[in-house]
Amino acid sequence: MPEPLVARSALRAHVAPVVTASVEPGVTLRERSGLTLATVSALGGRDAELADAVRSAFGLELPTTPKRVAAGEAAFVWAGPGKWLATSTGAADFASLPAGVSDQSDGRTVLSVSGPLARETLATLIAVDLHPRAFAAGDVALTHAASIAVHLWRVDDEAAFELAVFRSYAATLWRWLVHAGAARNIDARLDG
Amino acid sequence: MRIACPHCGTRGLDEFAYLGDATVVRPDPSAENAETAFVEYVYLRDNPAGRHRELWSHALGCQSWLVVTRDVRTHAIESVENARDVATARDQGAGQ
Incomplete structure (x- = not known):
């Protein structure tokens, strides 16, 4: 009997959760699943x-x-x-x-990066100016983060960004973001 | 060097790929001197010290093809145009 096709996250097999204990996270990293x-x-x-x-x-x-x-x-x-x-x-x-x-539902992975230090964390990987003066809610940039092509947009006036990335790069980008957020109390978790 | 993409804004060179001389035009293959013209088109390039027109692709951005006019000695960029607009203008006889 053929195995039924099931949509699986590009990240689950590759990344371990990083949860900072008992402090307010500076940046929160999540996968936007089910899009x-x-x-x-x-x-x-x-x-x-x-x-x-x-x-x-x-x-x-x-x-x-x-x-x-x-x-x-x-x-x-x-x-x-x-x-x-x-x-x-x-x-x-x-x-x-x-x-x-x-x-492209199974072709791209969308990551959400939010929190008070979200912009600072992204700025370690991305050369585009993400200050709200230059990159307001609804603004979009096609650029690269640590040489990985990313499609980036600011969700709202709070520090909330989303990045769409080719599925096969998702785990590498996740690790870059976790590394960039290590000194900023990152809370990186896959739901479920 | 930073290139002002007409779609995305000014970005660093790391997002762009150089794709060659923008001044050459594919010759008519049915013309009598087509062989000579194609040798020139494929192999022979001017190497000007100064103003040059080049094809660039915004490869890690919007993936548009651009024609960048710049001084190759100083990297000063004179203009950045959509390659499609340049080709359309050339086809309509407006020339470069």
Whole structure:
């Protein structure tokens, strides 16, 4: 009998939890599990049609600059000219959009980095200025963290960031972040 | 050197990959002197000490192709354009 396919975290087999005892964590690292992810690429000359479809299906204005827009379960993260990463905490249907849509739910891992020292921790790995003056809520950057390509966005005005990374790099990036947070009382845990 | 990507903003050289001379144009393969023209197109490059137009890719960023005009002696960057816009303008006869 064939083994049923089960979605598994890219991290579970590779990382041990790091929990700082009895002190307030400076930075908290978690995996955003159970997300639906898809890359959405506008078809040649059909950008306006895609923007209309996203507006009517999700009530969102597709950003054309490095921004993230979110409403309810769904969000669209700018990923380059004419490209977006669509995310949903539910089971959103991105496949019906008039665009090149490729499911990435098992292809990328999304990490959440938050807490008062989150920016300081990320700054040890990322050269982009993450000060709220330069990188506000909803801002997006495509860059690298310790030479690993990352898709980074600021979730809100609090120090809360999310990073999407190719699945096979997730464990390495996790270890880099744990190392960077070691002197900042990091609390890094996989749920469940 | 820092390159001002028209999409992402100014980023360090570590995010970019150099992809060659942006001034060469693929010759017409059906032309009579195509063989000579292709030898020049594939192998022969000017090596100017000064202003140069180069193709760069924002490889660890938005993955756009860019045409960077810079002085190779001082690394001073004159302009950064979308390679697609440059090619479109050239195809329409606007030239460089």
